[in-house]
Amino acid sequence: MRLLLVENDANLANLLAKGFGETGFTVDLAPNGLTGRHFVEEQTYDLVILDVMLPGLNGWQLLQLIRKRGTTPVLFLTARDAIEDRLRGLELGADDYLLKPFTFDELLVRVRTLLRRGPTGTADTYVIADLDIDVQRQRVSRGGQRISLSDQEFELLQLLASRQGDVISRSLIASQVFNNDSHKIEIAIHRLRSKIDERYQPKLIHTMGTVGYQLAVLAD
Incomplete structure (x- = not known):
């Protein structure tokens, strides 16, 4: 190294x-x-x-x-x-x-x-609570229900999952998912939340002030 x-x-x-x-x-x-x-x-x-x-x-x-x-x-x-x-x-x-x-x-x-x-993680699958992410087949399900994501939404979710529990900065998300265009982040997070979190508990996608976002199960 x-x-x-x-x-x-x-x-x-x-x-x-x-x-x-x-x-x-x-x-x-x-x-x-x-x-x-x-x-x-x-x-x-x-x-x-x-x-x-x-x-x-x-x-x-x-x-x-x-x-x-x-x-x-x-x-x-x-x-x-x-x-x-x-x-x-x-x-x-x-x-x-x-x-x-x-x-x-x-x-x-x-x-x-x-x-x-590593910078983005290399796992083939991620499991966070009842959220399952199959990287190889680009499939996502929560509570056993399939969730349809766009390619960019899946890339964003994969980045968050690869560093689950960590706060991922907006600048890192912009550079890895949005070609350094940070203006698209909030809209993409909103759409991802509507599919991943809106009908489920516990909530998994968290806004961490102005720093960035975190995918995690947080204690009450």
Whole structure:
């Protein structure tokens, strides 16, 4: 597995590279955003770890460039602890947000979790409560009743199901399902809810503030 670590604290970057190297990862180090952009444009990575405050090109800007190129998992590793910063990171398409100070063990667990999950998931079937999704045959049923979805509705549902329980940011949904057109998301969610949730309990599709959406069974 190949990681890109974009971190301008040389001591921290070297410690993390050593730790990841000892656990079997190959790590490229970028001391600033511009170097990070060069690596992203020239190499393929399984995961990118980003600081926010970077010289040359900040983490927000670099994440946007990464999202234009694909769905590589991105984890923010930063001291920016304001809720507005965390929300901004998720809205721009980050997959996780870990605050400094941190332990290497926690970072390693989060990296491994993201790598197992991947950007979109690879399962052939998903089962959430009484909702069944057959990816191979593109069939959906709830409570034993078949549900007809358009290709785009199915793609949206599959994305939510592949990361069930996680909040999927609007920017990630836009980039993966709607060719970066975020204006279509609310209408598509409304139509999907009318088919998946309207006549059933428990409700499965949840709006998580302005950040994004979640497919999950939530406790009362």
